[in-house]
Amino acid sequence: MTSTFHSIETAKRSLFAQQTSINTVGHNISNANTEGYSRQRVTMTAARPMEAFGINRSTSAGQLGTGVEATAINRVRTSFLDDQFRNQSKYLGAWSVQSDTLNKLESIVNEPSDSGIRTVMDKFYQAWSDLSKDPENVTGRKIVRETALALTDSFNQTSKQMQDLSADLTSSIDVKATEANTYINTISSLNTQIRRIESLGDDANDLRDQRDLLTDKLSQIVNINVTQAPEGYNISMGGTNLVAGDTVTPLTPAALEAAFQTGDLNSGEVFGMITSRDVYVADYVKQLDTLANTLATGNIQVTVPAGSVLPGTTTPLATATTMTVQGINGLHKLGYTMGNPATGADDFFTFKAGATGFTAASMQLNANITSDTNNIATSMRTTTTGGTSTVVVGNNSLALLMSGLNEVKFTFDQSATGNGISEATINNFYSSMVGALGVQSQEALRQYQNSTAQTEQVDSNRQAVSGVSLDEEMSDLVKYQHAYGAAARFMTTFDQLLEKLINGTGVVGR
Amino acid sequence: MSLRVTPGMMHMQLSRNLNRNLAQMDSLQNQLTTGRKINKPSDDPVGITYSLRYRTELASNEQFQKNADAAHSWLDFNDTVLGQAGDVMKRIKELTVNGSNGTNPQDALDSINSELTQLKSQLIDIANSKLNGKYVFNGQQFDKLPYDVNAPGFDAKQVVTDAGDVSYAVGVGVTLPVNISGNEVFGTGNPVEADNVFSVLDNIISNFAVGNQAGAAAQLGNLASRDAKITNARSEVGAKVNRIELMQNRLDDLGINLTDMQSKTEDADYDKLLIDSKINENIYQASLSVGAKVISPSLVDFLH
Numbered sequence: 001m002t003s004t005f006h007s008i009e010t011a012k013r014s015l016f017a018q019q020t021s022i023n024t025v026g027h028n029i030s031n032a033n034t035e036g037y038s039r040q041r042v043t044m045t046a047a048r049p050m051e052a053f054g055i056n057r058s059t060s061a062g063q064l065g066t067g068v069e070a071t072a073i074n075r076v077r078t079s080f081l082d083d084q085f086r087n088q089s090k091y092l093g094a095w096s097v098q099s100d101t102l103n104k105l106e107s108i109v110n111e112p113s114d115s116g117i118r119t120v121m122d123k124f125y126q127a128w129s130d131l132s133k134d135p136e137n138v139t140g141r142k143i144v145r146e147t148a149l150a151l152t153d154s155f156n157q158t159s160k161q162m163q164d165l166s167a168d169l170t171s172s173i174d175v176k177a178t179e180a181n182t183y184i185n186t187i188s189s190l191n192t193q194i195r196r197i198e199s200l201g202d203d204a205n206d207l208r209d210q211r212d213l214l215t216d217k218l219s220q221i222v223n224i225n226v227t228q229a230p231e232g233y234n235i236s237m238g239g240t241n242l243v244a245g246d247t248v249t250p251l252t253p254a255a256l257e258a259a260f261q262t263g264d265l266n267s268g269e270v271f272g273m274i275t276s277r278d279v280y281v282a283d284y285v286k287q288l289d290t291l292a293n294t295l296a297t298g299n300i301q302v303t304v305p306a307g308s309v310l311p312g313t314t315t316p317l318a319t320a321t322t323m324t325v326q327g328i329n330g331l332h333k334l335g336y337t338m339g340n341p342a343t344g345a346d347d348f349f350t351f352k353a354g355a356t357g358f359t360a361a362s363m364q365l366n367a368n369i370t371s372d373t374n375n376i377a378t379s380m381r382t383t384t385t386g387g388t389s390t391v392v393v394g395n396n397s398l399a400l401l402m403s404g405l406n407e408v409k410f411t412f413d414q415s416a417t418g419n420g421i422s423e424a425t426i427n428n429f430y431s432s433m434v435g436a437l438g439v440q441s442q443e444a445l446r447q448y449q450n451s452t453a454q455t456e457q458v459d460s461n462r463q464a465v466s467g468v469s470l471d472e473e474m475s476d477l478v479k480y481q482h483a484y485g486a487a488a489r490f491m492t493t494f495d496q497l498l499e500k501l502i503n504g505t506g507v508v509g510r
Numbered sequence: 511m512s513l514r515v516t517p518g519m520m521h522m523q524l525s526r527n528l529n530r531n532l533a534q535m536d537s538l539q540n541q542l543t544t545g546r547k548i549n550k551p552s553d554d555p556v557g558i559t560y561s562l563r564y565r566t567e568l569a570s571n572e573q574f575q576k577n578a579d580a581a582h583s584w585l586d587f588n589d590t591v592l593g594q595a596g597d598v599m600k601r602i603k604e605l606t607v608n609g610s611n612g613t614n615p616q617d618a619l620d621s622i623n624s625e626l627t628q629l630k631s632q633l634i635d636i637a638n639s640k641l642n643g644k645y646v647f648n649g650q651q652f653d654k655l656p657y658d659v660n661a662p663g664f665d666a667k668q669v670v671t672d673a674g675d676v677s678y679a680v681g682v683g684v685t686l687p688v689n690i691s692g693n694e695v696f697g698t699g700n701p702v703e704a705d706n707v708f709s710v711l712d713n714i715i716s717n718f719a720v721g722n723q724a725g726a727a728a729q730l731g732n733l734a735s736r737d738a739k740i741t742n743a744r745s746e747v748g749a750k751v752n753r754i755e756l757m758q759n760r761l762d763d764l765g766i767n768l769t770d771m772q773s774k775t776e777d778a779d780y781d782k783l784l785i786d787s788k789i790n791e792n793i794y795q796a797s798l799s800v801g802a803k804v805i806s807p808s809l810v811d812f813l814h
Contacts, residue, residue, distance in 0.1 A: 106552060123569075133678060392672070394648075395674060396676070435558055436555075438551030438555030441552035461513075463519045469516040
């Protein structure tokens, strides 16, 4: 037996349910541009009908409906796409950093240009060639000195810039660790909040959105694996647990480096940073060091012309003699300074105090030469009269040999080259280094663009599922508005029925 | 998968496309403003290794051209000086022939002698010729005066000039000696060569001084052989000039080739770039205006 006021209750439920839907539409519209928001849907279910199964069943026919109920508000979201997104965004993170670093290395190397190391080296050899024409000339010597200083400056500065880049990457790792830790901490506290709310039976939609968003962001920094457990998201990086319910293992730069070594950290921005620093930048620093070291001391073969007097001897060579010397330094030491009596020349390049060998950073022009250009050797010939050796200043053999060094193959230390070249001209070594940088940079850029496209693709798919469509929300709004209106009208109709019943019937006796 | 399309997706897609378009424009404009298609190694990693090589080769080519020019001017100078020496030799020969024809009285021989003495000084001057501050006949000792008349006990025929080569680098591994030593031209000094020009002159002068015309005439053979040596030296210089000129031509050609190859590797193709950039601009504008139309309207605009 239904109550007199049964339909008022039905109408009221309908009004409430439609209102809930309208509120949700409003919530969706408000969050149309919220990052990480997924649209929400109200699940409406017909309320439990009268005359449920039981002993006290009345004799009236049928199950009378009791209207509608909003039973749940859910997010529309596919967790499979979340997994896909996080899988892609770790590559995006790694390649964007690597591509960025290689790009920076390219601008440090600064080729092709009129100011890179190659130009400076050309100028150095040209200065020697000019000096060979006027070996007695002070101006020519000064130009050789200046170009040599420019050469060492270029090496020093390029090395410095690479070291700076390396240091920048180290501090970026610190910053990223901090950023990751805030995400990890928030995710874990969201785990707690979500569990608390959902224990009451509701869905913590907006908190879940936040947690997913933070997880997305974390996935770009380090490679993570997310599993859904009763206590919330469990997040691990390789074998390292980061979040387990409400417990957190914070990331430290040291822990990240260790994870890089063990392979737990294998993609993401931090991986990109460590790779950039320890692989790319370190490799180019090493190659540059090798270049500087080889230029100064690498084995080369030179042919000393007949008539030259080797230092320590007084007899001119009868025939041209081919010999192996140690780089520019070794060659320079075959000659004589302009001083009288004839004095054997010193090293051309030296390394800075405190350094243990020639590196791009430590290389410098011998201070003797910086202060007195007469210590630049051009002559390989002396004459001896009365036991005193005098330099033949017009002899330009050494200057000629120096200016020809750009075509001479140097022996590179195979273990240190890093680009597999054991014997090459300085220019060849350098251009193969620049070429390799170009290839790596191009590859990194391509990978970056690829992973961007793929991440965007997955993100599009996610948006297609979870994004708020204003058109859709508007039509829903119209739909719910009409339903609300109709429910209100139903209430009015029933009100009129009761009006008739109460005020219009049973007028007998009035 | 049938996609729901949301405004958010459209915004994302549009801004992505606009961005891609802008990046493309940026790259095109970079090429247009620098005039180069390789602006960093990754633009063309293979191309850049060639580019670096061409640049280096061009630099050394320019240097070789400069060196060749300098060698050329040194050789030209040698030629001029040897020409002058040849003229002097001719005059010496004339005077010697004149003086030894038997009819000359002693005072005529004395005046011939005074001219010969002058010519000897002239030859010493020539032997001390200087180019750019360098004594060209003193080998690698070009900073020292070879025939120093003020030196104590100076005797021109005793002078030993330096035999070292002054070499200029005019190509990869190619050096060219540009100098001739004084002894090669005027005769060796120690031991004194029979046809050493100063010794010959001294002999002629001393013979004329005592009226020994036959003795002076006996030197004519030496005079002729020295003259031939000077002429030889001059033609050798000529041959070297030819060689250096050939070298210069080759260096010029190489320079043109290298510049051409460098340009092919590095330079932007302006016609193509301009067209591409125009197309890109149009696409960009089209995407902007389409974007403006697509983005704004939604049901919100039409429902009342």
